[in-house]
Amino acid sequence: MMPNGDAYEVCRTLRDDPDLEQPHVIMLTASAREVDRTRAEEAGVDEFMTKPFSPRDLRRRVQELLGSHE
Amino acid sequence: MTVPVVVADDSRTILELIVLTLRRGEIEAASAGDGAEALERIREHRPRVVILTR
Numbered sequence: 001m002m003p004n005g006d007a008y009e010v011c012r013t014l015r016d017d018p019d020l021e022q023p024h025v026i027m028l029t030a031s032a033r034e035v036d037r038t039r040a041e042e043a044g045v046d047e048f049m050t051k052p053f054s055p056r057d058l059r060r061r062v063q064e065l066l067g068s069h070e
Numbered sequence: 071m072t073v074p075v076v077v078a079d080d081s082r083t084i085l086e087l088i089v090l091t092l093r094r095g096e097i098e099a100a101s102a103g104d105g106a107e108a109l110e111r112i113r114e115h116r117p118r119v120v121i122l123t124r
Contacts, residue, residue: 006105007124010078014112014120021116023076028123036124051123055091058121063095065119066074 008043015044024065028053072115075099078108079123088121 011025027045029036037048049058077088077099085101092099100115102108112120 007078007122010105010108010112010122011120013109017113020112023112023117023120025120025122028079028121030124040124045122055087058088059091059095059097062075062092062097062119062121066097 008039008045011040011043011045026058026061028058072117073098073100074115074117075119075121076102076108076111076115076117077121078102078105078111080104081123084123 007027014020015022025044025046026049027040027047028049028051029040030051032050040048075092075097077085078101079085079088080103082103085103089099089101100111100117102111108120108122
């Protein structure tokens with residue numbers, strides 16, 4: 001877990017950077033509280049996975065996003 | 071070399087777990103230990119996917 005707010009700040013900063021091709025942002029979060037979800041969506045997060053997470057599920061999702069299915 | 075994924079977490083254990091898991095799927099990932107480093111890696115690699123934790 002990064003320092004509180006850091007992940008949101010990173011996402012917001014990269015969303016505000018016109019020189020970047022915008023990546024798909026996955027946030028791993030320990031809390032599924034709606035307030036966090038709202039805050040993350042406002043920062044530009046595309047999707048969430050709740051911890052504890054399955055590394056294989058995460059890999060499968062990244063493969064889908066990259067178009068590199070096993 | 072650019073990589074398609076940047077992963078940021080302040081836990082080295084979590085970072086290594088995610089990077090190794092992706093590598094087993096032949097996906098290279100750059101890791102960052104804090105927000106500032108995450109932005110550096112993102113600007114350096116211009117990844118298609120960013121994984122952030124909180």
